Amino acid sequence: AQTVTQSQPEMSVQEAETVTLSCTYDTSESDYYLFWYKQPPSRQMILVIRQEAYKQQNATENRFSVNFQKAAKSFSLKISDSQLGDAAMYFCAYRSSRGGATNKLIFGTGTLLAVQP
Amino acid sequence: DGGITQSPKYLFRKEGQNVTLSCEQNLNHDAMYWYRQDPGQGLRLIYYSQIVNDFQKGDIAEGYSVSREKKESFPLTVTSAQKNPTAFYLCASRSGRAGYHEQFFGPGTRLTVL
Secondary structure, three states, rough: OOOOEEOOOOOEEEEOOOOOOOEEEOOOOEEEEEEEEEOOOOOOEEEEEEEOOOOOOOEEOOEEEEHHHOOOOOOEEEEEEOOOOOOOOEEEEEEEEOOHHHOOOOEEEOEEEEEEE | OOOEEOOOOOOOOOOOOOEEEEEEEOOOOEEEEEEEEOOOOEEEEEEEEEEEEEEEEEOOOOEEEEEEOOOOOOOOOOOOOOOOOOOOEEEEEEOOOOOOOOOEEEOOOOEEEE
């Protein structure tokens, strides 16, 4: 079974600085998708970025980028120029490329990011 | 605006009562999901449905039931058999179109058993 591990329960960053959140996963599959979701205090889950395993190029979305290391099964999220609105719980998630019962998202336990002014 | 709505935002239940959480989407998505979130844990899948009139158990389906009579709606019933129902419940949906892999989430319902 696939698992997702986020080893940093809490992180802190100064406003305008850069922070990297770690995520590792375990799978025997070669094709899958990885996601970072943000959950602010409102508790609405918001998709931050996604990565297809077959793509070697790291995904980027404005100030958010990932470092996808397929062989190491690592998928870290880098937030540049941190803003107060980035303060939230961040979840890493895995989804198999197969359909049916394996279509679910498997989540890590989350990293709570605080942004200091 | 397209999106996913969940109601109510807060729900209180007495022990022994069944309650139903609503989830509606107007995104024309085929698949819908129910997750449970507990403090210090990620989201865990309760039930999912890939098409109308069909649904499958997730990892923690015991004490829950669902229906999918319409594409837009996927209500979740928390029955009295669920031993520890106090949690935050999130509904999600996903397009069935090729190349669309991410799930979009509703705002959630906080259920508290009194």
